[in-house]
Amino acid sequence: MIMLDPATKDWLTEHGFVVEDEELWQEALTHGSTGALRDYQRLEFLGDRVLGLAIAASLYRNVGGAEGALAQRLNALVSKGACAKIARTMGVPEHIVLGKQAREDGAAGSQNILGDVMESLLGANYIEAGYGATAELVHRLWAKELNGHAGRAKHPKSALQEWAAGNQRKPPEYKLVDRSGPDHAARFTVQVSVKNVGQTEATANSKQEAETEAARLFMEQYG
Template structure:
């Protein structure tokens, strides 16, 4: 199989030339355009998530030999979560080479965080199946490199931190509620409110509910800590 010009250029951006080009084509093929003769990237995504996890766990252990499991776990979660995968995908222009069905393309699929994150995991699996674990790990370290060293020592999810703050004060868990939605269907903006049992509340807006919740939790936790 011969790769198209855009996929050949993409190989150059990621620093890996595929011996089995069909794997790269599968990695960038979304389920919206798959067919009996064209495999999509869902199975690769499942495998890539595991390859990324092992690569990142090894990298974090090597980067901080004195860190405990409790310190490593939140750093690991911050580096492998879907948002981070999507950030890396944007940096290498993965969205530009995705093969999407018409409806997904019309709804802005090339920019969707979940779709980009899934495709990034599929790409890692494709490299793994093409050239083995060492090549896949090298890809992960190459693309994630600066992030591994820059991840915060305490990289807990803001929602987790806010819940722990509330529990330490005998409060029930924070309550999250969608407070609004704006923008076009292909690029919505969600506004989420988080409220504590003491009545304190904060709002935040983002392109996904999950990110909006995290932003609201971070803002509320910061306010609570400053006031304590």
């Protein structure tokens, strides 16, 4: 039977997770690079849905505005970047179980991996303690972000789309120009262009994030 490192179990408990099935929690922290039969991907799938519902319910109860505004805030609060931020605050990088090469490649600091593990931990807690307890945990861990400005400003891609339309320009076009690095630490470079105006490029840990940053840079330069 697989047992958690005692320090990891204490760390999880201190942050409010309900740890009974240690094998489940070991799975939640294990990356595919280890070659283990079970890694965090299935729990990540579950945790992603739990997180989305918990945040959506909180926004519905506590935030006014139309559906579009709520959706914009939801997307910002459950994004990979938001999840990775919470994971870093909690100290997740010290407890991820990685293969030797992945760790040497810096996978413990990867935004994608940290975001995935954060979701997998929520999935594991849902299995152990149910939705109510996990939703409370989400609301506590995300309290600063829920009360902050995440998602309140217009998303850069939306802002660029509206800017192009308002200036009688063709819609912006996004193009993946480069993908580098191993799968667990991939880097994507995206170019966004508006015909007869200009173009900008940005690189990030996911294609979506690279598109967002490229749109932000475009608006800074041309908007």
